[in-house]
Amino acid sequence: MPSFSRFAAPLLASLLCVAGPALAEVTVSDAYARAVPPGQSNSAAFLVIRNDADEAVRLIDAASDSAGVVELHTHSEQDGVLKMRRIDAIEIPGRGEHSLAPGADHLMLIGLTRVLSEGDSIGLSLEFSDGQRLQLDVPVKSIMATMQGMQNGHQHHAE
Amino acid sequence: MKGSPLKTLRILLVLTAFLMAGMTAAFLLRPGSADAPSLGAVRLGGDFQLQSSSGPVSLADFRGHPVVMYIGYASCPDVCPTSLAVMTQGFRRLSDDEQARVRGIFISVDPERDSPEKLAEYSAFFHPNLVGLTGTREQIDQVVRQYGAYYRIAELDNSALGYAVDHSSRLYLIAPDGSLAEVLSHNITPDELSAKLRLLL
Ligand SMILES: [Cu+2]
Numbered sequence: 001m002p003s004f005s006r007f008a009a010p011l012l013a014s015l016l017c018v019a020g021p022a023l024a025e026v027t028v029s030d031a032y033a034r035a036v037p038p039g040q041s042n043s044a045a046f047l048v049i050r051n052d053a054d055e056a057v058r059l060i061d062a063a064s065d066s067a068g069v070v071e072l073h074t075h076s077e078q079d080g081v082l083k084m085r086r087i088d089a090i091e092i093p094g095r096g097e098h099s100l101a102p103g104a105d106h107l108m109l110i111g112l113t114r115v116l117s118e119g120d121s122i123g124l125s126l127e128f129s130d131g132q133r134l135q136l137d138v139p140v141k142s143i144m145a146t147m148q149g150m151q152n153g154h155q156h157h158a159e
Numbered sequence: 160m161k162g163s164p165l166k167t168l169r170i171l172l173v174l175t176a177f178l179m180a181g182m183t184a185a186f187l188l189r190p191g192s193a194d195a196p197s198l199g200a201v202r203l204g205g206d207f208q209l210q211s212s213s214g215p216v217s218l219a220d221f222r223g224h225p226v227v228m229y230i231g232y233a234s235c236p237d238v239c240p241t242s243l244a245v246m247t248q249g250f251r252r253l254s255d256d257e258q259a260r261v262r263g264i265f266i267s268v269d270p271e272r273d274s275p276e277k278l279a280e281y282s283a284f285f286h287p288n289l290v291g292l293t294g295t296r297e298q299i300d301q302v303v304r305q306y307g308a309y310y311r312i313a314e315l316d317n318s319a320l321g322y323a324v325d326h327s328s329r330l331y332l333i334a335p336d337g338s339l340a341e342v343l344s345h346n347i348t349p350d351e352l353s354a355k356l357r358l359l360l
Contacts, residue, residue, distance in 0.1 A: 034236065037284035039277050042320070044236035069319040075237065081309055082238050083325045086318040102237050109236075110319045143244045144285075147349075 025052040026092065026132050033066075033109065035118045035142040043116055044073075045107040045124060045138060048099045051092040058089040058129035065123035068111030075103055084108075089129065118142040204331075204339025207302045209266065209292035212279035216292055218337055224262045225359035226333040227352070229345075230308045232269035232324045233281045233291070240285075242328055242345040247286035249352030257360055263289035268299050268310040269324050306331055306339070334359050 031047035045064075051057050062070040074087050090105055092098045100106050107124070109116075116122065120140040127133050208217040218226070227246050231239035243265060250258050265282050267273035270293045273281075278291025293299065303310060310326040330343040332355055340359060343352070 034240070037281045039280050040234065042234050042236050071318055071320075073318075080327050080329070081311075081325055082328050083313070084235075084237070084323045086315060086320075102241055106237060108318075108320070143240050144248070147241075147244050147248055 026050070026057060026128055026134065027052070028126070028134060028136060031124070031136055031138045032141045032146075033116055033122050033124070033138050035116050035120075035140050036112070038115050041110070041112050043067075043109045043112060044102075045070075045109060045122075046100050046102060047107075047136075047138070048097055049090075049092050049126075050097040051094060054094045055130075056091050056094050057132070058091045059126055060089050060129050061127040062107050063125050064109055066113055066116065067109035067122075068113065070124070071108045071110060072105070073108040074105045116140045118145055203305065203307045203342070204333070204337075205305045206337060207298070207305060209294040209298055209302070210275050211290055211292050212275040216290065218264075218333070221262050221264075221333070222337055223335050224260055225335055225356050226262045226264055226331075227356070228264040228266065228306075228331040228333060229329075230266045230268060230303065230306065230310070230331075231326055231328065232267045233273045233278060234269065234320075235324065235326075238328050238345070242330065243282075243285045243289070245345065245347065245349055245352065246330060247289060248349035249347075249356065250286055250288060252349055252353035253356060253360075257357065258288070260360060261288060261356055265289060265291045266299070266302060267291065267293040268303065268326065269312075270294065270296070270299065307342070332356075332359070 027050045029048045029050065031045065033045040034043050036043045049059065059072065062072065064070050071086050072088070072090055073084055076083050076085070087105075090098060090100070098105070118140060121137050122140060124136045124138045125133060126136070206218045208215055210216070227249070229239070229242050229246060231242065233239070246263050250261050250263065253261065263282075263286060265278065267278055273291075273293055275291070275293060278293060282289040282291035308327045308329070310324055313323045313325050315321065315323055328345040330345060330347065330352070331339060332341040332343055334340040341355065343355070
């Protein structure tokens with residue numbers, strides 16, 4: 001099938017061209033780290049990761065300028081018992097997104113090197129299975145503030 | 160092939176008894192549903208004594224106040240602070256007079272990491288009426304049993320945390336007379352909680 005390969009070659013070439021810019025196809029939104037009371041050595045960061053490539057990609061590592069170690073964690077609930085465990089990777093489906101949210105997957109900030117207070121921000125870097133790296137500046141939010149915001153939203157609806 | 164029908168019946172009865180015993184055990188031993196202050200004949204709740212940063216504290220010290228109690232641990236990054244935020248936002252929904260009369264208790268099942276002093280600082284972050292308590296393993300296990308809660312220290316070989324604490328996550332609503340009024344899901348909203356507190360004021 002010579003005609004097929006004549007078409008296939010340029011097609012393949014153009015696909016490879018698309019694969020080039022794909023290096024910027026993972027984006028992050030709504031990122032925040034949780035403020036902690038003084039004396040707390042651990043916290044968590046939450047964010048939404050969007051993958052605009054066709055292929056799934058995995059978040060495989062993270063680091064922060066404000067914590068000794070950052071681990072990928074997940075929560076599970078069984079019969080009312082909550083368990084938090086470290087996981088090796090978090091997959092973001094192709095043309096999809098994955099939320100790291102309270103009660104579910106999160107970035108665990110272990111060994112905080114400073115107190116995280118509302119209004120601060122921390123540096124966070126993410127590493128993905130295809131070699132992409134994202135460098136983020138993430139705001140610190142107090143849980144009371146996030147919850148109050150949520151409630152005000154609810155109240156607004158009710159009124 | 161043919162056994163006596165009576166024998167077959169006896170075997171069936173024994174099997175049924177085993178099955179029912181198993182189901183009963185599973186029911187009694189399960190971590191508990193969110194709204195059952197008693198499991199069968201077992202009455203949940205009761206007095207206990209633990210340690211605060213300013214000395215021993217028992218539930219009897221809270222007589223006359225509606226109390227919301229939570230059992231968890233302070234280095235819990237997510238579920239515990241969320242539940243404590245719901246509790247204290249529930250308090251803030253009340254009028255100043257009402258709010259002055261409600262009390263919160265946070266019990267840590269992780270005394271290795273949570274000293275009473277650390278818990279005092281942690282609790283004050285949420286609300287001035289929230290006290291942080293912990294105790295010896297025996298004291299902690301007693302409260303946990305009394306309230307039908309659950310926790311387990313899980314060693315984590317692959318994490319810098321060293322260990323995690325698997326735990327049930329519920330809010331215990333205690334009446335001013337010290338009796339357990341209701342066991343609430345941690346998914347309750349602050350509005351729902353404040354409405355329940357008003358009924359006890
Ligand atoms: Cu975690």
